[in-house]
Amino acid sequence: MGKKRIYELAKELHITNKKLVDTANQNGLHVKNHMSTLSQQEENKLRNVLKPKSHNNATHQSSNNHHKNSENNNNRNNNNGGRFGGSLKRNNHHNHGNGNNRRYGKKRRRRFNKYATNQRIKPSHNHKQTTRRKERPLPKTLVYEVGMNCQDLGKILHRSPSELVKKLFMLGIMANQNKSLDKDTIELLAASYNINAKEKKHEDLSDIDKIFQKEEKNTKYEEPRAPVVTIMGHVDHGKTTLLDHLRHSHITSGEAGGITQAIGAYQLKHNGKMITFLDTPGHAAFTEMRARGADITDITILVVAADDGVMPQTVEAIDHAKAAKTPIVVAINKIDKEGANPQHVAQQLTQYGLIPEDWGGNTMFVNISAKVGTNVDKLLDMVILQAEVMELKANPKQHAAGSVIEARLDRGQGPVATVLIQQGTMHVGDPIVVGDTYGRVRTMHDEFRHAVKTAKPSTPVEITGLNDVPEAGDRFVVFDDEKSARSVGEKRAEESQMEERKKTNTVTLDNLFDSLKESEKKEVDIIIKADVQGSVEALASSLKKIEVKGVKVNIIHSAVGAISESDVALAEASHAIIIGFNVTPTPSARSQAKNSNVDIRLHRIIYDAINEVKSAMKGKLAPVYKPEITGDVEVRQLYKASKVGTIAGGMVTNGYIKSDSKIHLIRDNKIIYDGELASLKRYKDDVNEVKQGYELGLTIQDYNDIKVGDVIEAYVMKAVPVK
Numbered sequence: 001m002g003k004k005r006i007y008e009l010a011k012e013l014h015i016t017n018k019k020l021v022d023t024a025n026q027n028g029l030h031v032k033n034h035m036s037t038l039s040q041q042e043e044n045k046l047r048n049v050l051k052p053k054s055h056n057n058a059t060h061q062s063s064n065n066h067h068k069n070s071e072n073n074n075n076r077n078n079n080n081g082g083r084f085g086g087s088l089k090r091n092n093h094h095n096h097g098n099g100n101n102r103r104y105g106k107k108r109r110r111r112f113n114k115y116a117t118n119q120r121i122k123p124s125h126n127h128k129q130t131t132r133r134k135e136r137p138l139p140k141t142l143v144y145e146v147g148m149n150c151q152d153l154g155k156i157l158h159r160s161p162s163e164l165v166k167k168l169f170m171l172g173i174m175a176n177q178n179k180s181l182d183k184d185t186i187e188l189l190a191a192s193y194n195i196n197a198k199e200k201k202h203e204d205l206s207d208i209d210k211i212f213q214k215e216e217k218n219t220k221y222e223e224p225r226a227p228v229v230t231i232m233g234h235v236d237h238g239k240t241t242l243l244d245h246l247r248h249s250h251i252t253s254g255e256a257g258g259i260t261q262a263i264g265a266y267q268l269k270h271n272g273k274m275i276t277f278l279d280t281p282g283h284a285a286f287t288e289m290r291a292r293g294a295d296i297t298d299i300t301i302l303v304v305a306a307d308d309g310v311m312p313q314t315v316e317a318i319d320h321a322k323a324a325k326t327p328i329v330v331a332i333n334k335i336d337k338e339g340a341n342p343q344h345v346a347q348q349l350t351q352y353g354l355i356p357e358d359w360g361g362n363t364m365f366v367n368i369s370a371k372v373g374t375n376v377d378k379l380l381d382m383v384i385l386q387a388e389v390m391e392l393k394a395n396p397k398q399h400a401a402g403s404v405i406e407a408r409l410d411r412g413q414g415p416v417a418t419v420l421i422q423q424g425t426m427h428v429g430d431p432i433v434v435g436d437t438y439g440r441v442r443t444m445h446d447e448f449r450h451a452v453k454t455a456k457p458s459t460p461v462e463i464t465g466l467n468d469v470p471e472a473g474d475r476f477v478v479f480d481d482e483k484s485a486r487s488v489g490e491k492r493a494e495e496s497q498m499e500e501r502k503k504t505n506t507v508t509l510d511n512l513f514d515s516l517k518e519s520e521k522k523e524v525d526i527i528i529k530a531d532v533q534g535s536v537e538a539l540a541s542s543l544k545k546i547e548v549k550g551v552k553v554n555i556i557h558s559a560v561g562a563i564s565e566s567d568v569a570l571a572e573a574s575h576a577i578i579i580g581f582n583v584t585p586t587p588s589a590r591s592q593a594k595n596s597n598v599d600i601r602l603h604r605i606i607y608d609a610i611n612e613v614k615s616a617m618k619g620k621l622a623p624v625y626k627p628e629i630t631g632d633v634e635v636r637q638l639y640k641a642s643k644v645g646t647i648a649g650g651m652v653t654n655g656y657i658k659s660d661s662k663i664h665l666i667r668d669n670k671i672i673y674d675g676e677l678a679s680l681k682r683y684k685d686d687v688n689e690v691k692q693g694y695e696l697g698l699t700i701q702d703y704n705d706i707k708v709g710d711v712i713e714a715y716v717m718k719a720v721p722v723k
């Protein structure tokens with residue numbers, strides 16, 4: 001018999017390599033690992049120690065079983081290479097039998113003795129397992145999230161992370177306890193435990209609009225809430241006077257006298273019922289908020305002066321309220337004034353679909369004097385009545401959600417936002433995401449600057465504690481914890497920098513067909529602005545007749561005049577397209593439209609406007625051509641030639657110009673002529689192209705009024721493909 005290695009003897013004796021190494025060390029042989037060789041004497045000693053004490057059937061059976069185990073273990077150890085080798089080494093070290101290891105040694109001996117008597121024990125490389133309590137049962141289904149690690153999964157499966165690591169190892173997957181696992185791996189793991197796996201879909205918390213809508217739909221424990229009212233109307237018809245009157249005559253508990261209202265909304269009590277008034281009269285503010293997603297107004301009070309009647313902004317206000325689908329209560333104001341004719345005003349309003357109940361319609365009308373106070377109570381009665389019809393409710397027993405009314409940066413307090421609670425109850429200390437900002441509600445004040453600890457639905461409060469100033473109309477949602485609020489807030493800020501959210505929402509004629517296909521919407525909202533009333537009407541009636549595959553045009557607002565900022569805000573809020581007929585946008589409206597991606601289409605021929613909308617609805621919009629600048633020429637000299645007119649000599653300062661280029665003649669930053677080149681020369685030769693840095697001579701077709709210092713901008717018309 002030659003020298004044997006540990007693993008050979010282990011195999012012969014049907015025990016694991018590790019057991020044999022342990023036994024050898026416990027018996028003073030000092031072996032390193034299963035590859036260590038044994039002298040004949042050492043082998044005999046080990047054989048002696050390990051000799052079974054009895055041989056009955058049962059133990060024989062057990063021994064057979066064990067044989068299998070042992071073999072498995074051998075295989076495992078071989079496959080493992082260093083992994084299990086490491087644990088053997090550790091055991092070696094532990095078992096050098098000095099005093100420090102006495103307890104451990106005892107335990108090992110006990111296990112060994114068990115083993116020596118051929119009682120079946122589970123081979124183990126982890127001494128923790130030997131003391132493991134009875135395992136809790138596995139769940140029927142493993143509900144997981146992609147990216148969980150063995151520690152996370154261990155908690156769900158009631159198994160130790162190391163057991164999971166081993167399981168994975170047996171499945172041929174190397175992982176440690178902290179490694180994030182993919183879907184396939186987790187499902188494989190579940191299958192190896194014979195249980196089902198189900199992925200838990202993560203809600204995108206950064207979509208606070210979605211959370212907001214969900215919270216809004218939560219109808220459990222609903223309670224009535226106060227209506228939120230906005231006052232709109234034409235300039236000087238008395239909006240501010242009415243708000244002031246209400247503030248002074250109706251504010252609860254005599255606050256108004258001494259303390260000035262501090263924030264952009266207030267609540268008043270009428271016949272025991274609360275009403276919340278937004279203190280930002282005018283439809284522009286109202287629609288700008290809507291454009292940002294906040295539909296906070298429940299009821300609109302339309303103020304029309306009895307001595308002036310329906311004016312352009314009265315009509316705008318009606319259209320804006322209708323677009324927001326808020327019911328209108330009409331207050332015909334200034335009835336104390338001489339020349340007041342409320343009957344006439346009511347008559348005028350019928351043209352806009354506002355018909356008094358007395359006349360068989362369903363709009364509430366009240367004749368008031370905001371200055372004197374006549375019938376203001378009656379107006380409030382109407383508002384309460386309207387609110388009752390609407391059955392306005394909210395659930396105060398959930399996380400707060402709502403919208404920003406106004407916000408500013410205060411030197412001492414940092415960002416300060418006035419918010420309207422629309423759902424739930426807000427508490428001081430709540431973690432919150434407001435638009436693209438986040439924080440924790442540090443302080444909360446009511447409209448009289450009184451500190452409050454909680455705020456219920458329809459209450460306006462001023463809060464501090466945000467990391468930045470949100471915008472009016474931003475939505476807010478309270479989160480469970482500050483960590484998620486922060487990560488959502490940061491993600492939103494990042495996203496908004498890319499301005500993607502805003503742009504994908506807008507409807508343009510270019511994407512109209514696709515957006516119609518995607519949405520359930522069966523109407524295309526259009527705003528018409530034209531130079532004269534006749535054109536407005538002609539365009540409106542022709543557009544209304546268009547019907548493509550059940551989709552119709554809906555004119556949400558039409559008026560005479562330039563395209564204003566308020567038109568753009570309405571278009572943005574309502575996802576509408578603006579058609580301008582013989583009118584242009586004001587500069588501020590133009591830049592606002594550009595920022596918010598509102599599509600403005602300008603036309604001079606009604607037929608073209610109608611065809612354009614029709615083709616867009618059919619998805620066949622021809623590509624739009626836009627000028628693309630190729631270069632600039634600076635005019636430095638002029639020559640007059642009797643035959644060809646004015647020849648401009650100059651230099652290409654940027655880009656290039658071609659003989660077939662179109663050109664803009666620019667003087668004092670204004671385009672004063674738009675045309676084509678007649679000739680392009682270098683010295684005396686006609687050329688096709690002149691590049692930057694070269695001198696040239698040129699003439700413009702049918703145009704001679706060129707001056708030294710003019711800039712000639714060369715451009716080509718480029719087709720912008722329809723998206």
Ligand SMILES: Nc1nc2c(ncn2[C@@H]2O[C@H](COP(=O)(O)OP(=O)(O)OP(=O)(O)O)[C@@H](O)[C@H]2O)c(=O)[nH]1
Nearest residue numbers: 234235236237238239240241333334337369370371
């Ligand atoms: N006689 C009379 N005058 C009124 C009444 N209501 C308002 N006024 C007067 O009408 C003028 C305009 O009133 P405001 O309340 O400022 O009108 P507004 O609609 O807020 O105007 P803007 O803020 O410019 O849009 C003021 O001089 C008021 O005093 C009223 O009921 N009777």
